[in-house]
Amino acid sequence: MIRKQVKSNVVDFSVKRRMPISPTTPVLDAEYWAAQIDEVARLRDPAGFMRIYDHFAPRLSRYLLGLTKSQEVTDELVQEAMLRVWTRAGSYDAARSNVVTWIFRIARNLYIDRVRNEPNWCAINEGIQYLDEMQTRFGMSTTESFNDELILQNAINALPALEARLVRMSYLEAKSHSELAKELGMPLGSVKTVLRRAFIKLQFAMRNR
Amino acid sequence: MKPTHHLDITSLMSHSAGGMPSAFAIVAATHLSLCPHCRLELDHADRIGGVLLDKQEPAMLRAGAREMILDRIKSLSLEQPEIHAQDVCDLDALPLPLRPYFGETYSQLAWRFVAPGIHRATTHEAVAGGDLMLLRVAPGKSIPEHTHGGNEMTCILRGAYDDLLGHFGPGDLADLDGETFHQPVTSPGGPCICVAATDAPLRFKGWFARTLQPLFGL
Numbered sequence: 001m002i003r004k005q006v007k008s009n010v011v012d013f014s015v016k017r018r019m020p021i022s023p024t025t026p027v028l029d030a031e032y033w034a035a036q037i038d039e040v041a042r043l044r045d046p047a048g049f050m051r052i053y054d055h056f057a058p059r060l061s062r063y064l065l066g067l068t069k070s071q072e073v074t075d076e077l078v079q080e081a082m083l084r085v086w087t088r089a090g091s092y093d094a095a096r097s098n099v100v101t102w103i104f105r106i107a108r109n110l111y112i113d114r115v116r117n118e119p120n121w122c123a124i125n126e127g128i129q130y131l132d133e134m135q136t137r138f139g140m141s142t143t144e145s146f147n148d149e150l151i152l153q154n155a156i157n158a159l160p161a162l163e164a165r166l167v168r169m170s171y172l173e174a175k176s177h178s179e180l181a182k183e184l185g186m187p188l189g190s191v192k193t194v195l196r197r198a199f200i201k202l203q204f205a206m207r208n209r
Numbered sequence: 210m211k212p213t214h215h216l217d218i219t220s221l222m223s224h225s226a227g228g229m230p231s232a233f234a235i236v237a238a239t240h241l242s243l244c245p246h247c248r249l250e251l252d253h254a255d256r257i258g259g260v261l262l263d264k265q266e267p268a269m270l271r272a273g274a275r276e277m278i279l280d281r282i283k284s285l286s287l288e289q290p291e292i293h294a295q296d297v298c299d300l301d302a303l304p305l306p307l308r309p310y311f312g313e314t315y316s317q318l319a320w321r322f323v324a325p326g327i328h329r330a331t332t333h334e335a336v337a338g339g340d341l342m343l344l345r346v347a348p349g350k351s352i353p354e355h356t357h358g359g360n361e362m363t364c365i366l367r368g369a370y371d372d373l374l375g376h377f378g379p380g381d382l383a384d385l386d387g388e389t390f391h392q393p394v395t396s397p398g399g400p401c402i403c404v405a406a407t408d409a410p411l412r413f414k415g416w417f418a419r420t421l422q423p424l425f426g427l
Contacts, residue, residue, distance in 0.1 A: 058267030075271045090287045101259035120309040127305045174228040192219045
């Protein structure tokens with residue numbers, strides 16, 4: 001895969017120095033995908049879109065299978081999520097969120113919309129996102145920079161085993177916390193305490209970048 | 210006015226992960242539509258989801274899926290999502306996330322009598338994962354001390370109430386689990402209107418309040 005040169009005005013030098021750059025450095029990945037989406041929006045180039053598809057569709061498939069437990073529903077939702085990436089590429093804003101966050105939201109909302117049968121969910125969330133956009137426009141909200149993804153990824157890797165496990169189960173199986181408690185034979189209060197502790201650590205990493 | 214009582218962090222994660230039962234997710238979305246602080250927190254929670262998604266082991270796709278999507282995108286052009294912006298100037302408009310379930314405006318709500326000073330409006334269609342309702346409580350009214358034996362999530366839309374957890378005004382969210390006994394007393398002035406989700410019937414403390422329970426039917 002040929003990686004396009006993109007302007008790296010977001011990554012500061014000290015980060016580059018600490019993290020030796022290899023082709024799989026998430027900082028570059030984040031920039032690369034943002035540039036790809038931007039190109040899809042401007043040029044409507046199917047080849048560019050298929051590069052995005054080849055990376056994200058298999059990951060979406062694994063993620064959605066974990067939520068839906070149905071291969072058939074998963075195949076449909078993966079297609080639909082990717083079609084949305086194609087038709088909504090113009091509303092992706094690289095200053096506000098990284099591509100992985102954007103695609104995660106698309107897939108999560110589609111899952112709630114279709115599988116949990118809340119046909120209003122995508123519209124409601126787009127309305128809330130719009131409020132956020134207004135906030136950003138008036139400088140009231142933080143933005144996500146490309147190296148945030150790397151920082152967060154490292155922070156997730158640094159979580160103690162139980163915290164990491166509960167965070168993963170919570171996101172990748174979309175179970176309610178009562179369901180997690182039952183499955184792990186833990187009191188609900190403990191599940192919440194562990195998740196709260198994990199979130200505070202991850203948020204600390206995101207805020208003190 | 211900015212809300213001062215927020216979603217619990219664990220609720221935010223659950224909402225972000227798509228694991229929150231619908232009735233509760235709708236109350237959470239109502240608060241989010243009114244609270245910049247929680248929108249920022251939710252953004253952080255969504256980023257965690259994004260990183261976890263990206264780190265997923267790639268799975269095999271259905272045979273022909275690639276050709277199919279390549280074929281389908283050819284006929285699809287860019288679209289602008291239709292954004293239903295919240296009109297903050299229209300005081301009669303319900304918060305955006307509630308409209309699909311209760312209608313567009315406060316004035317067209319069908320309030321039904323529950324007990325003296327207390328009215329309730331239900332959703333047009335049943336919502337999964339709990340009971341979702343709007344409550345209108347007259348000013349200066351006390352609701353008997355109760356717990357839910359389950360979870361309760363309430364977002365204040367108009368008016369205010371006080372309980373042992375503090376003062377709750379418009380936009381504030383009470384995110385309670387089954388351990389909390391509380392006895393909200395509505396503030397003087399106008400009625401207090403809130404949207405509430407519960408996943409178990411209320412349990413009142415004391416025999417007198419318990420005899421009222423069938424009246425509430427909550």
